Amino acid sequence: SRRRQTLGMSEDTLQRVLPLVLGCVDPEVAAQLYQTCTTWRKEMEARGFCNRTVQLCSALAECKDTDDVLQKAVRWLNASNDDGEKAFCVDARAFLERSRGGTGSLREWLQAASQEPDASFVSRGAASTALSLGLKLVHWIGKPQESNAGWETLPRHSNSVSAVAISPDRTRAVSGSNSKLAKIWNTETGAEVYTLTGHSTWVIAVSFFPGGERVLTVSGDSAKIWNVATGAEVCTLTGHFGYDERDQRVAFSTDGKLVVSGSDGNDVKIWNAESGSEICSLHGHSDMVNSAAFSPNGKRVVSVSGDPHYEYSDEYSVRIWDVDMGAEVCALAQPGMVVMASFSPDGKRIVTGSEWGAVKLWNAETGAKIRNLDTHNGEGLCICEVDQDKNLKEDRDGERIIHPGCPVFGHSDGVHRVKFSDDGTLVMSVSVDHTVRLWDVASGTQLRVFTGDRFALVEFPSGERRRARYVLTARHYTLLIYEVGKYAAAAPVACFKAPQHISTVRCRGATICVGCYRGPVLFLSA
Secondary structure, eight states, rough: OOOHHTOOOHHHHHHHGGGGGGGGGHHHGGGGGHHHHHHHHHHHHHHHHHHHHHHHHHHHTOOOOOHHHHHHHHHHHHOOOOOHHHHHHHHHHHHHTTTTTOOOOOHHHHHHHHHHHOHHHHHHHHHHHHHHHHHHOOOEOOOSSSOOOOOOGGBSSSSOOEEEETTTTEEEEEETTTOEEEEEEETTTTTEEEOOOOSSSOEEEEEEOOOEEEEEEEEEEEEEEEEEETEEEEEEEEEEEESSOGGGGGGOOSSSSSSEEOOSSSSSEEEEOOOOOOOOOOOOOOEEEEEEEOOTTTTEEEEEEEESTTTSSSSEEEEETTTTEEEEEEOOOOOOOEEEEOTTTTTSEEEEEEETSEEEEEETTTTTTEOOOSSSEEEEEOOOOTTTTTTEEEEETTEEOOOOOOOOSSOOOEEEEEEOOOSSSSEEEEESEEEEEEEEETOEEEEEEOSSSSSEEEEOOOOOOOOEOOOOOOTTEEEEEEEESSTTSSSSEEEOOOSOOOEEEEEEEEEEEETTSSSSEEEEOO
């Protein structure tokens, strides 16, 4: 306070300029970092940096914009003559230059600083500050230890990463890319273990078998099964695969003995996962199959297609099949082309998502609809007026009445992915409208809405009797982790800024695998 009075700086000015030495170059977010200054200032005082920091603050108080701040901060850091101070200044200057133009919360800036090399003063300071403030940081496994290392030096594919998956024991990961290759990785070190070659087109989907000893890769020409321990090809499934980017068209049974696939040829095939031979073909759809999945016990298969349930109908079919008999059990009718369906963990329910944005729950035994997880329990889209508070005005849609004050929720565009949580109490739906929505299965209530381009739903262990649920969202370079719960905060509990645009993300437990558009594959621990 005495130094501030001597400098003639207001509290607001001090809040905006003091954090800048620690890497914040955006005055709009500097105030959010002010609380970290107390912790870092003690360390700087111990190193004799306090007076220099105050001098910098005085100079930066006159800055007009972010570029001016950056230039003055770099000049100040370059002017150091003390050897001990120079080490700090070199690290801070490198971080400043890499963070230029960045914005974000306190947590995002601390995360960015922690991604500097381990030997960096900035990285160590970020870790200690986050610990003192009780903030969670994501650990980057195998991060570059050279301050000038570019993204080109990272373990990577030569082209965009299209799909990633993590093994059940979390020690291995597999990635597929547009370069026609798949790679197996060590998640504990971030090192490449094997490169899987043999596909003639880009790899669309990858996944581990339940035991983790084999991995499935899918491309436009075939699906291949590989031995994870040796990297050797086990068998190839051919003649039933197209160039559709949807990875939900191929799945395997929970015991790993069978593989099911849907194709552009309107049929569903079941394969022997050991030999690659076809067991049976299921006929009934009259249009391309959008997705196929086994029930948890492996006795049923659900498939969805763009074929109408009845001729000239606007309702499209979801079909349930008996695997042993190779016959259809029942068909579910849902308005709008159904894009994906999946079983609940107990196999008693099915969730579907359509191009109209509707998400619905069904009884897997009888085919009866349980409830809708969409805007107003409607059968499809409803056009109505909205007031200035985004509440629906009274309107009639068939026999249903939407009353004033009913809040608008639900997807505004097609749903392309649906998934149950591991305990079956939640459903996650992902839409073309760039949102992921979490639904309570028991009540049909929409719990949370998240925005982004890429999503993953995960449950991290949290104590012996409960599990904390998390949602990961990725957009552009940023990965955000949100906790899901009745009293969960709206802000993310952790974040990560990738060196390249994120193309895909998957997680298992606290292990996260991130694929980027220009080829890097990153491994994180939350």
